[in-house]
Amino acid sequence: MHEPDLEALVAAAVAARSSAYAPYSDFSVGAAVWATDGCIFTGCNVENVSYGLTICAERVAIGSAVAAGRQSFEALALVTDGAVAPCGACLQVLAEFCEQAIVVICHADGRIARTTTLSDLLPDRFAG
Numbered sequence: 416m417h418e419p420d421l422e423a424l425v426a427a428a429v430a431a432r433s434s435a436y437a438p439y440s441d442f443s444v445g446a447a448v449w450a451t452d453g454c455i456f457t458g459c460n461v462e463n464v465s466y467g468l469t470i471c472a473e474r475v476a477i478g479s480a481v482a483a484g485r486q487s488f489e490a491l492a493l494v495t496d497g498a499v500a501p502c503g504a505c506l507q508v509l510a511e512f513c514e515q516a517i518v519v520i521c522h523a524d525g526r527i528a529r530t531t532t533l534s535d536l537l538p539d540r541f542a543g
């Protein structure tokens with residue numbers, strides 16, 4: 416297990432945000448997850464003219480990590496204007512792959528607004 420380098424994680428999420436495809440909402444999101452082996456995987460939101468097909472940045476990052484063989488995460492960084500919390504759907508997807516995770520919520524320039532945990536944001540997850 417590698418202690419998450421939150422500075423590197425946030426920097427990766429800031430960089431990923433610049434690839435966001437958000438012509439409909441004009442709200443760009445960047446995300447990065449820290450896998451337990453110390454690798455970072457990133458994602459951005461990918462919107463669609465059929466709005467409901469939009470994929471959030473966090474789920475793109477998690478999907479990318481899983482496709483690369485990682486199934487366990489220790490931290491997620493999220494970068495947006497206004498430093499908003501991850502949506503519930505993304506928290507549930509993150510919960511699939513970790514018991515505990517640090518969630519770092521950041522402004523667009525990477526300034527950390529707050530550091531919290533998956534359990535604080537999603538205390539009573541659906542577990543099947």
Ligand code: THU
Binds near residue numbers: 461462471
């Ligand atoms: N979005 C994310 O990427 N992550 C979230 O946790 C919430 C929302 C995206 C979806 C859409 O492209 C835009 O932000 C506005 O909702």
